[in-house]
Amino acid sequence: MHMDQCLNTFVAKLTSRTKLTDHECQAVLALGGKSEQLEAHESFVLLGDATMSACLVLDGFCARVSRPTEESRQITAIYIKGDMPDLYSAFLPQANATLESLTRATIIRIPHLAIRQVMRVYPAVAEAFGRYLIADAAITSEWLINVGGREAARKLAHLFCEMAVRMAKVEAHSFSFFFPISQTQLAEVCALSSVHINRSLMSLRRDGLIVVDRGMITIPNWDALKKAASFDDRYLVSSRPSRFSN
Amino acid sequence: MHMDQCLNTFVAKLTSRTKLTDHECQAVLALGGKSEQLEAHESFVLLGDATMSACLVLDGFCARVSRPTEESRQITAIYIKGDMPDLYSAFLPQANATLESLTRATIIRIPHLAIRQVMRVYPAVAEAFGRYLIADAAITSEWLINVGGREAARKLAHLFCEMAVRMAKVEAHSFSFFFPISQTQLAEVCALSSVHINRSLMSLRRDGLIVVDRGMITIPNWDALKKAASFDDRYLVSSRPSRFSN
DNA sequence: CGCAGTATTGACTAAAGTCAACCCTAGTGG
DNA sequence: CCACTAGGGTTGACTTTAGTCAATACTGCG
Numbered sequence: 001m002h003m004d005q006c007l008n009t010f011v012a013k014l015t016s017r018t019k020l021t022d023h024e025c026q027a028v029l030a031l032g033g034k035s036e037q038l039e040a041h042e043s044f045v046l047l048g049d050a051t052m053s054a055c056l057v058l059d060g061f062c063a064r065v066s067r068p069t070e071e072s073r074q075i076t077a078i079y080i081k082g083d084m085p086d087l088y089s090a091f092l093p094q095a096n097a098t099l100e101s102l103t104r105a106t107i108i109r110i111p112h113l114a115i116r117q118v119m120r121v122y123p124a125v126a127e128a129f130g131r132y133l134i135a136d137a138a139i140t141s142e143w144l145i146n147v148g149g150r151e152a153a154r155k156l157a158h159l160f161c162e163m164a165v166r167m168a169k170v171e172a173h174s175f176s177f178f179f180p181i182s183q184t185q186l187a188e189v190c191a192l193s194s195v196h197i198n199r200s201l202m203s204l205r206r207d208g209l210i211v212v213d214r215g216m217i218t219i220p221n222w223d224a225l226k227k228a229a230s231f232d233d234r235y236l237v238s239s240r241p242s243r244f245s246n
Numbered sequence: 247m248h249m250d251q252c253l254n255t256f257v258a259k260l261t262s263r264t265k266l267t268d269h270e271c272q273a274v275l276a277l278g279g280k281s282e283q284l285e286a287h288e289s290f291v292l293l294g295d296a297t298m299s300a301c302l303v304l305d306g307f308c309a310r311v312s313r314p315t316e317e318s319r320q321i322t323a324i325y326i327k328g329d330m331p332d333l334y335s336a337f338l339p340q341a342n343a344t345l346e347s348l349t350r351a352t353i354i355r356i357p358h359l360a361i362r363q364v365m366r367v368y369p370a371v372a373e374a375f376g377r378y379l380i381a382d383a384a385i386t387s388e389w390l391i392n393v394g395g396r397e398a399a400r401k402l403a404h405l406f407c408e409m410a411v412r413m414a415k416v417e418a419h420s421f422s423f424f425f426p427i428s429q430t431q432l433a434e435v436c437a438l439s440s441v442h443i444n445r446s447l448m449s450l451r452r453d454g455l456i457v458v459d460r461g462m463i464t465i466p467n468w469d470a471l472k473k474a475a476s477f478d479d480r481y482l483v484s485s486r487p488s489r490f491s492n
Numbered sequence: 493c494g495c496a497g498t499a500t501t502g503a504c505t506a507a508a509g510t511c512a513a514c515c516c517t518a519g520t521g522g
Numbered sequence: 523c524c525a526c527t528a529g530g531g532t533t534g535a536c537t538t539t540a541g542t543c544a545a546t547a548c549t550g551c552g
Binding site: 182183184194195198199201202 | 497498499500501
Binding site: 092136 | 387
């Protein structure tokens with residue numbers, strides 16, 4: 001079981017923004033819960049659910065999904081290994097969105113009680129959770145900009161840039177990462193039709209900006225892709241490895 | 247000076263989601279700072295600024311603005327009297343977006359130090375701030391859904407529904423509120439051209455869904471507008487007037 | 493093998509953008 | 523008081539982008 005592994009990833013995300021002592025890290029690592037295996041396209045938290053726990057993604061890709069109208073779906077966030085898609089739920093009575101697996105995935109559910117206890121005992125952890133939530137919101141905000149303001153191929157380019165950085169796979173010039181998302185799902189992220197996604201993806205391929213092979217994304221020229229996407233990674237980093245600001 | 251008035255509005259927003267004692271409310275009300283008058287279209291926080299204070303809107307309308315490309319602008323949030331557009335900045339080293347006035351406006355800047363001290367002394371206030379940030383993020387997420395998933399006129403309808411609820415102006419059937427936003431600004435919110443906004447607005451007017459007169463919006467039939475927008479106000483309420491969840 | 497989900501392609505339609513003109517109004521300075 | 527100006531609103535003609543529908547392949551899997 002690689003549960004520890006993933007809690008480690010989560011702790012790394014926290015400490016990238018907030019300095020935590022070994023003690024505090026241990027307290028977060030001690031969090032645990034029932035693990036669940038999910039097939040692709042399974043929802044594991046429903047809009048309006050009164051949940052008693054928050055999820056941590058151990059493996060696979062998950063998404064926050066909403067329905068602007070009866071017919072359409074909009075993915076408003078993608079979560080990867082080590083993310084907590086609904087940490088916010090520890091503060092709210094009801095889930096305000098549906099969470100689904102995009103691929104086969106494994107999650108654990110960590111009781112709100114445990115989360116809130118760690119926050120109470122270690123204020124620095126509460127601070128770290130706060131920054132984690134803010135970072136998540138910053139991504140949503142950037143997605144709004146992406147969906148609102150760029151043309152189709154650039155939206156895709158921007159998404160791939162973001163995922164590359166979030167998976168910490170960016171290397172000097174050229175690199176690959178595993179991101180097995182279907183074109184239909186890309187359409188739900190970018191608010192485009194799947195046909196148009198297909199054509200835009202092909203245009204990116206024709207331009208040599210990305211290569212896709214069975215879920216493996218290769219970026220032959222990072223600078224070129226970044227430029228095509230007007231990608232500025234500052235919204236993802238937002239690091240302040242200090243303990244408190246006062 | 248109606249500074250107290252507006253801090254009251256802010257406290258009301260906090261207490262709608264988190265029960266606070268009189269003592270705790272007083273502590274928030276005691277926050278203060280330099281007040282500033284702004285003309286329309288002035289930016290008062292710049293992307294990347296290392297700020298030492300967070301803003302509270304006393305009067306007028308403000309917005310969070312980003313630039314997806316060189317040419318275009320995207321408004322990612324609108325803030326009204328009693329809102330704190332950048333409360334999050336108390337947790338981050340740098341402002342991650344530009345804040346601008348949409349109309350003439352008045353703001354005050356509250357030092358991060360004061361904010362963090364209230365949070366430290368009164369954990370319930372920290373909790374309330376946390377929920378405030380989550381509520382703000384929920385709105386951004388809903389905007390993503392709106393921009394991504396609805397056709398032009400419905401986007402506008404949804405925005406008007408949201409603003410009506412946020413200004414607490416919703417009455418049984420028919421009501422008015424002051425929302426003096428230009429069509430160019432509406433375009434930047436909805437990610438549409440101003441020409442198309444004009445036409446979509448006219449279509450809403452033709453259908454009798456809204457009446458606009460020099461910044462005064464009248465909604466003759468709330469249910470009809472809500473229906474046209476598929477508006478569900480739950481993302482705005484998210485109330486849990488309890489103190490802590492444990 | 494056959495199914496289900498996914499990817500690709502073409503032909504056509506619809507939504508939204510662009511360009512450009514024109515009008516109206518509030519605020520400015522003479 | 524009035525001419526001038528800038529910002530905002532309205533409209534028409536045309537272009538571009540993206541959506542829709544539908545057919546055809548490809549893939550992994552039971």
